[in-house]
Amino acid sequence: MAPLGKAISDGYDGPPDVDSDTKVYRGDVDPEWTVGHVPNGGYALALVLEAGIQHQSSTAHRDPIHVTAHFLQATSIAPFQVRVRTLKHGRGFTNILADLVQQDRTRIATHIIFGTLEPPRLAPPSRYARRVPLYVHPSVAVETRMARPWGFKHHAKWAGDPHLRAHNLPDSPARRDVSSTTVGGGTLAWGAWFELVGPGERVTPASIAFFADTFLNMPSLLPRDERGGLVPDQTWFPTITLTISFQAPIPPPSARHSARTVGLYSTGTFWGQPQGRHDAYVEVWTAPSDLGQGIEKDGWRENQVCLATATQMALALPMEVNAGRAKYDAPPKAKL
Template sequence: MAPLSKALNVDLYKTSDSDTKIFRGNIDPEWTVGNVPNGGYALALVVESCIRHQASTGHRDPIHVTAHFLQATSIAPFQVYVRTLKHGRGFTNVLADLIQQHKTRITTHIIFGSLSAPRLVPPSPYARRLPLYVHPSVAVDTQMARPWRFKKHIRWAADPFLRAQNDPTSRSRTSSTTIGGGGLVWGAWFQLTGIEEQITPVSIAFLADTFNNLPSLLPRSERGGLVPCDTWFPTMTLSIEFKAPIPPPSLEHSARTVGLYSTGTFWGEPQGRHDAYVEIWTAPVELGEGSEREGWRENQVCLATATQMALSMSMKVNAERAKYDAPKVKL
């Protein structure tokens, strides 16, 4: 059991040729939702393998990740098969599969290139601005109701102004005369609690899958009997676009705290299928530390955006899936 940086360790196992490598490691038993590894954490292991694969090339930065979760991973050894699909002048396309017990659990297509600072930034009136209201120095910690075993390694403070927009009496609720609109929003300052931890491109994959899903944000009257703490939201597909390099720790950017913002609009059958859009932003200070400085918002950068399709399932399914996938040990 380890903090995120150590739980994401992979080793080069075998090189088949110049364009194909096999990495291996072990799923950490603490980075799970119930008994099943968190999808973003499992994807981060694939991203780490691919970054290692690209380390000696001119295209070392992940630009875009598309992942399909074919089957839930389990707490067991894994291998990641990485191969170069196409190497171009500006980008390299890499394919990678995470395999456990001779089954492909996650398949990915990752575009690598050279990531540079964005051009459309404040004070441009066309630039996207940090969507959180409360400065992280005064944000109040929020209890995590999700069945996450890794809670001791993280903390967050949900933004109360965004939470208020989900209230049934909020102006953002729709009516018969509304055009568009609807959905729910959520945002929080998120911190890796280990003093030596740091936000990295690999941890972005985990962060993109760490938020409150649309069904859990609905008022009880709209959930149709769903109980969030007894519900598993397995990810089916997850796409991440890396928008900017991660700034080094400074008086304007924290090392291990980020801002998370998400929206969800559609929820339906089968299997409680729903959508999510997530933004990951830099933070000016660590959560609960420092003080508000003039112009702090103008200096924050969106590091990545993500979209996913997820399901809503009983935690009993989570437990049974883990039991079914448990590796058999020879005595």
């Protein structure tokens, strides 16, 4: 039971085993970084990323650039292996395959590209550069409740952006009726400042996988009469695929950039059947300060950097399925 940084990096119990071209990293899933009874998908992917980062640590290509993950089966609170194999080593990039395995079953299969991250070329003051899409500075942001069955709530806190929530109201200018000639529309948005509160917590490349999977999705943001009976706090949203593109290196802590807080922004557009399949787009940004700290200064948005963008496909299932998943993976009881 540990803060996020330790739950990721301290999960490995020694040097990797070497078998042919595959290195095997072993560890234990922390029991607190869960949604209901199942490990958070982003946390589980962070374990895979950390193994890949260790695998590449002595090479010229140390930075994760892009990861595509397929969640073949929910992970469990149990020992795990990450089996890493180099697929291709080139001049600019190294491609590796990394699978998280539990109980001899592949739970997560990933393809990760490593290379060298550099500061973005398209940045302010360019008029074409994207700025952090949150309205409220962390120093004045109001902490909001984490309502979901997240086992890690005491390790973190967040402050949702009220301006983005207003975007989702039925009478918002973003909503359009059937007679409107406006093209597109319909997208829901959400954003928040997210702070890790454990001692010594830091934003790391591996932890970005967790941040990219921690947000309020489209089914949760819809008005109650549009949800078709779905109750967010009684629903499990398992990730099926998750793709992360790392956009910039993490800046060192300074008066401009927090060490433990990030800005999260997400949008969702499509939700349908079967099994409540829906999409999400997420951006992970640096933050100018921790919640309730710092001073709002002119131009603070210009100094923030988008660390990563992510897209995912997820489902909407009853929490009973989540609990059943845990029972399925429980070790058999010893006979008396």
